[in-house]
Amino acid sequence: MRAPEFWRADGILPRLLSPLGAAYGAVATKRLLRRPPCAALPTVVIGGLTAGGDGKTPTAIALAGMLAANGEKPALLTRGHGRPLGARPEPFAVDLAKHDSDATGDEALLLARHALTIVGADRAESGRLARALGATVLVLDDGFHSRRLAADLSLLVIDAAYGAGAGRCIPAGPLRAPLAAQLAAADALVVIGDGAAGRDLARRRAKPVFNASIVPDEATAGRLQGARVVAFAGTGRPEKFFDTLKEAGADIVATRRFSDHHRFSEAEISCLAALQQRFCARLVTTEKDAVRLRGSALSFDVLPIGLAFENSDALSAAMAEALERGRLRAS
Structure with a gap:
C-alpha cells in the first residue's frame, strides 16, 4: 500500500476513522505485550513506527554491515513481504543466483546482497536454519510488532520528516500500534533524517537515540x-x-x-x-x-542508497552489549 495523504496530519477523515484505528491499536498493543520465545542466538529486532517508509530495510543492512565489521556472522530474517499467496511456506536461505522477487519478496533480495538472508513466516524456524548455516546473530527487519522472537535489542525506526503522521493507528493514521505502546516496547530509537517531527518526538522520550541520514551512492x-x-x-x-x-x-x-x-x-x-x-x-x-x-x-x-549513523560507535557498543546478553541467556 501507499500511505494516503490524510495520514500526514489530523483532520476530518482521520477523526471519522478513529474508532477503527482505536480497535486496530488495541489489538496491536496486546500483541506488543506478549512474551515471545527466545532464539538460541543473540537477536536484534527492528520495527518501523508507521506502516511503511520509515527505513527498516536500510537500517537492517547498515546493522548487518556493522556486525560483520566486528567479526560477527549476521543472518537477516524476514517474512518476504510481496510474495504471492501460496509461496513456499518453510524458511529458506535466499540465493541471488536462483531466486527472484516472486520467490522471496523484493526486500529479501536487497538484504541478501549484504548478508545471509532467511525468508520465512516462522521466525523460530528461520532462526534455527540461520544457526545451522553458521550465523552468530539474528537481525529481524520486520519482527518488532509481530513479537515472534524475543529481542536482546529492539530498535524502532522513525522517519524524522514524517514522525507519527496524524498520530492515529491504521486506518485513521499511519501508526502500526499506539505511539506510547511502541515507544515503551523499544530499547532505542533510530531517527532517520533532519525533520523536526521525528527528532522532537525522540527528544521527549527517555530512550537512547541513534540519528542517521540517507546517503545516495x-x-x-x-x-x-x-x-x-x-x-x-x-x-x-x-x-x-x-x-x-x-x-x-x-x-x-x-x-x-x-x-x-x-x-x-x-x-x-x-x-x-x-x-x-x-x-x-x-x-x-x-x-x-x-x-x-x-x-x-x-x-x-x-x-542505491545507504544509511550513515552520526553516532555509530554508540550503536556498535549497544549492539555488543545486547550480543553479550544474548549469549549469556542462551548459555
Missing part, C-alpha cells in the same frame, strides 16, 4: 547530477526517493508513484517507457523497484 548520484529524470517508485513513501534524487542534483521532470511492493504490469511498463521518450529523460527508480523489474525490457537507472 556517490558514483550514481554524480552521473545523475543535472540529468533530466523521470522518477518512479513503489515504496511506502515514494516522495522520500524523489527528495533524495533532488538532493543529488537530478532535474526531475516527472514522477510516478506506486504502492509498496507493487507488481508492474506490461501496460505500466509501456507507460513509463513512453514518459521516458516524451520528456527525453532517464528513468530512475529504487533498488527495491529494480528487483521487481528484473527481466523486463524497460531501460532505467537505479539510485
Whole structure:
C-alpha cells in the first residue's frame, strides 16, 4: 500500500476513522505485550513506527554491515513481504543466483546482497536454519510488532520528516500500534533524517537515540547530477526517493508513484517507457523497484542508497552489549 495523504496530519477523515484505528491499536498493543520465545542466538529486532517508509530495510543492512565489521556472522530474517499467496511456506536461505522477487519478496533480495538472508513466516524456524548455516546473530527487519522472537535489542525506526503522521493507528493514521505502546516496547530509537517531527518526538522520550541520514551512492548520484529524470517508485513513501534524487542534483521532470511492493504490469511498463521518450529523460527508480523489474525490457537507472549513523560507535557498543546478553541467556 501507499500511505494516503490524510495520514500526514489530523483532520476530518482521520477523526471519522478513529474508532477503527482505536480497535486496530488495541489489538496491536496486546500483541506488543506478549512474551515471545527466545532464539538460541543473540537477536536484534527492528520495527518501523508507521506502516511503511520509515527505513527498516536500510537500517537492517547498515546493522548487518556493522556486525560483520566486528567479526560477527549476521543472518537477516524476514517474512518476504510481496510474495504471492501460496509461496513456499518453510524458511529458506535466499540465493541471488536462483531466486527472484516472486520467490522471496523484493526486500529479501536487497538484504541478501549484504548478508545471509532467511525468508520465512516462522521466525523460530528461520532462526534455527540461520544457526545451522553458521550465523552468530539474528537481525529481524520486520519482527518488532509481530513479537515472534524475543529481542536482546529492539530498535524502532522513525522517519524524522514524517514522525507519527496524524498520530492515529491504521486506518485513521499511519501508526502500526499506539505511539506510547511502541515507544515503551523499544530499547532505542533510530531517527532517520533532519525533520523536526521525528527528532522532537525522540527528544521527549527517555530512550537512547541513534540519528542517521540517507546517503545516495556517490558514483550514481554524480552521473545523475543535472540529468533530466523521470522518477518512479513503489515504496511506502515514494516522495522520500524523489527528495533524495533532488538532493543529488537530478532535474526531475516527472514522477510516478506506486504502492509498496507493487507488481508492474506490461501496460505500466509501456507507460513509463513512453514518459521516458516524451520528456527525453532517464528513468530512475529504487533498488527495491529494480528487483521487481528484473527481466523486463524497460531501460532505467537505479539510485542505491545507504544509511550513515552520526553516532555509530554508540550503536556498535549497544549492539555488543545486547550480543553479550544474548549469549549469556542462551548459555
